[in-house]
Amino acid sequence: MNTLRIHPDDNVAVALSDIKKDTIINEDISAIQTLEDISRGHKVALSDIAKGDAVIKYGNPIGIATADITKGSHVHVHNMKTALSETAEYEYHPVNVVLRPQKNRTFMGYKRADGGVGIRNELWIIPTVGCVCSIAEKLARSCSDLAKGPVDGVYAFTHPYGCSQMGDDHATTRKILADLTRHPNAGGVLVISLGCENLTKEQFMDELGTWDDKRVKFMTCQEETDEFTRGRELLEELAEYAKTFTREQTDVSELIVGMKCGGSDGLSGITANPVVGGFSDRMCAMGGSTILTEVPEMFGAESILFNRCSNRETFDRAVAMVNDFKKYFTAHGQVVYENPSPGNKAGGITTLEDKSCGCVQKGGSSPVVDVLCYGDHVKSKGLSLLSGPGNDIVSTTALTAAGAHLILFTTGRGTPLGAPVPTVKISSNTALYDRKGGWIDFNAGVDADGAASIDETADALTELVLEIASGKKSRQEINGYRDIAILKDGVTL
Numbered sequence: 391m392n393t394l395r396i397h398p399d400d401n402v403a404v405a406l407s408d409i410k411k412d413t414i415i416n417e418d419i420s421a422i423q424t425l426e427d428i429s430r431g432h433k434v435a436l437s438d439i440a441k442g443d444a445v446i447k448y449g450n451p452i453g454i455a456t457a458d459i460t461k462g463s464h465v466h467v468h469n470m471k472t473a474l475s476e477t478a479e480y481e482y483h484p485v486n487v488v489l490r491p492q493k494n495r496t497f498m499g500y501k502r503a504d505g506g507v508g509i510r511n512e513l514w515i516i517p518t519v520g521c522v523c524s525i526a527e528k529l530a531r532s533c534s535d536l537a538k539g540p541v542d543g544v545y546a547f548t549h550p551y552g553c554s555q556m557g558d559d560h561a562t563t564r565k566i567l568a569d570l571t572r573h574p575n576a577g578g579v580l581v582i583s584l585g586c587e588n589l590t591k592e593q594f595m596d597e598l599g600t601w602d603d604k605r606v607k608f609m610t611c612q613e614e615t616d617e618f619t620r621g622r623e624l625l626e627e628l629a630e631y632a633k634t635f636t637r638e639q640t641d642v643s644e645l646i647v648g649m650k651c652g653g654s655d656g657l658s659g660i661t662a663n664p665v666v667g668g669f670s671d672r673m674c675a676m677g678g679s680t681i682l683t684e685v686p687e688m689f690g691a692e693s694i695l696f697n698r699c700s701n702r703e704t705f706d707r708a709v710a711m712v713n714d715f716k717k718y719f720t721a722h723g724q725v726v727y728e729n730p731s732p733g734n735k736a737g738g739i740t741t742l743e744d745k746s747c748g749c750v751q752k753g754g755s756s757p758v759v760d761v762l763c764y765g766d767h768v769k770s771k772g773l774s775l776l777s778g779p780g781n782d783i784v785s786t787t788a789l790t791a792a793g794a795h796l797i798l799f800t801t802g803r804g805t806p807l808g809a810p811v812p813t814v815k816i817s818s819n820t821a822l823y824d825r826k827g828g829w830i831d832f833n834a835g836v837d838a839d840g841a842a843s844i845d846e847t848a849d850a851l852t853e854l855v856l857e858i859a860s861g862k863k864s865r866q867e868i869n870g871y872r873d874i875a876i877l878k879d880g881v882t883l
Contacts, residue, residue: 580608
């Protein structure tokens with residue numbers, strides 16, 4: 391099989407490998423001859439499509455033809471465009487979803503004093519302001535020797551904010567950094583401030599509310615004669631506390647997994663993303679939690695998620711989340727459909743609808759139980775939607791702040807990026823897996839190769855997730871790739 395028609399209503403198919411001109415492809419009962427070369431992940435017309443007619447993929451319109459398209463032709467940016475606009479009306483047509491029962495599973499996690507569970511036992515250094523980021527990085531490097539025994543590592547998470555911000559931006563920075571400080575993957579946290587910044591230590595303590603002073607320590611650099619000596623002392627204290635934790639058998643219902651895609655190609659929506667969707671359904675059936683974000687990459691496919699909202703209130707909040715993000719675009723004079731990226735287009739994704747229909751496959755078929763604002767923490771078991779952009783570093787940070795213990799990150803083009811938590815890279819095609827083995831943890835391209843089904847691959851991914859949760863290092867962890875980025879919208883003083 392050299393092409394895949396995803397849905398019976400589709401008038402295009404996706405090339406599973408590079409196809410030469412004059413090749414016969416077999417879709418349903420009719421043989422179609424390609425009129426030009428079709429690259430892997432790109433679309434080929436299965437019927438004549440008139441100018442102005444909808445191009446259908448995933449059973450949904452993904453744009454309109456800008457010229458007459460002949461059966462067997464390449465369908466891409468040269469002959470189709472988006473049909474999205476800044477406004478849309480949504481109606482709630484609830485879909486009753488019954489998940490396939492799953493056998494309960496466990497992983498080996500760290501049970502924290504506050505009742506939370508972590509899958510790593512690391513020391514984290516959180517700077518409250520960009521001015522002390524270099525100090526945080528130097529401390530992490532010089533104290534790396536503290537990572538021994540049950541202490542998994544020492545890491546600093548740098549950012550340029552915490553000062554010269556006002557209003558919502560100031561509150562957002564404070565909230566995200568507090569979320570990271572609370573994260574259960576950290577057995578101990580050192581919060582470093584400068585002493586004269588907008589985000590004062592007192593403000594940050596107010597944001598945290600309550601904390602365990604054995605787990606969280608504070609240092610204000612302007613108050614110390616030698617911040618490196620003092621920082622070392624505090625990290626040594628935190629390391630001793632972290633050593634009191636050992637892995638224990640933990641029910642999978644305690645696990646929270648974020649879901650993300652980046653550097654996508656035309657196969658992402660038919661291999662890697664559905665595999666992650668299958669994993670998500672398995673997690674939710676076992677009582678666990680998954681999080682789907684990247685709101686701009688829901689545009690054009692949002693109704694697929696909206697109709698799975700567990701009740702009308704959740705539907706209304708999901709609609710508000712999407713509409714608020716559209717307002718964010720238009721308030722800055724931007725159109726909502728300025729996506730996909732050049733790399734996406736090179737990989738076969740033509741319009742935002744095309745990208746979005748593939749993107750939401752990561753949500754599987756589970757009911758949507760909650761809608762979270764940016765900076766909120768997961769509150770309900772099951773699938774939650776999280777408000778956040780598509781930008782890889784910002785969205786993986788948002789998933790971490792929401793409580794994700796690890797992140798499943800699908801890609802068709804490849805990316806080394808990592809979040810503060812284990813970031814498991816899943817390739818949409820075997821060629822990427824073979825070429826970038828230093829980046830990629832799991833190959834979903836076997837589905838396109840015909841070597842395994844989506845269900846079989848989702849089962850294999852579930853096993854890998856439990857291994858990662860129990861201590862197996864992801865490629866991103868081995869490489870030491872960890873970054874954060876905080877969403878900013880307003881004025882810099």
